[in-house]
Amino acid sequence: MIDEKIVIGDGTKYPLNGMLSIPDEINGLLPAVVLVHGSGPSNMDGKVGNNYPYKDLANALAERGIAVLRYDKRTFVYGKEMKNDTGLSVKEETIEDAILAANFLRKDSRINGNKIFIIGHSMGGMLAPRIDAEGGNFAGIIIMAGSPRKLEEIMMSQNNDVLNSLNRFLKMIAKKQIAAISSKFNNIYNLSDEEAKSTKVLGKYVRAYYLKEIGEHPAAIYLQALDKPVFILQGEKDFQASVEKDFNSYKTLLSDKQNVTFKLYPNLNHLFMPSVYGEILKAKKEYKLPQQIDKQVIQDVSEWILSV
Structure with missing residues (x-):
């Protein structure tokens, strides 16, 4: 696997450092994935405590023949300038850069432009269907620990x-x-x-505008209109997204759709790593322990991408 340093939004007001992980062996055009962050400022590795879930995903998927693009979140780099912007919404915070990332991949001659996927984690998962609709135009959507709620x-x-x-x-x-x-x-x-x-x-x-704007673009509307492949996964011990209120709500919402696959993983937390304490008050302690994304999750995600 080769990691290539790249810049997303080069020439715009908010250029962002990123990394493109390319498989060692290239037989024909590569499928590719854009990784989209959850809430709060986050670097390209998705660092939470002593865990680096996006780096894990990028390395593991690249080893399985899938190119992966990840980048620093806009608020991670430009948070100081952006926090006083009264009109800040998820569009500026997340959506625009994810679309720029998809377009970046489309211009790479090694990538199959018809096989570009999005993996949204947490709030990134909530937003993934909207990112797709507003210009991402992905081949399929993977929602990890997302939510259809406001x-x-x-x-x-x-x-x-x-x-x-x-x-x-x-x-x-x-x-x-x-x-x-x-x-x-x-x-x-x-x-x-x-x-x-x-x-x-x-x-x-x-x-209030930040919440109002995202609330007026509910995930449900985008998901119900989709007929492209969607894979929704969650850890059973996730204390940030709820099995009952989020995972099961997706299932109810999309029960009649043939294009959606669901999978729930026993004993995994919000980062799809083994659960340690399993309670929200001990989140800091839980994520302090260095772990890696569960192998089964990696296998399922890569197999799903390669099957589409």
């Missing part, structure tokens, strides 16, 4: 998971804070875009 719904259920594991005194304090956030969230869709841009809903920088 972002604020996911945030609320994560807050409630934390709440349920607190002692009584902390619960009282947290309950009030969570109720205050909830009432802000409930009002998002009553605001005009301009009002939403000037309304802060979380911390200093997260504005």
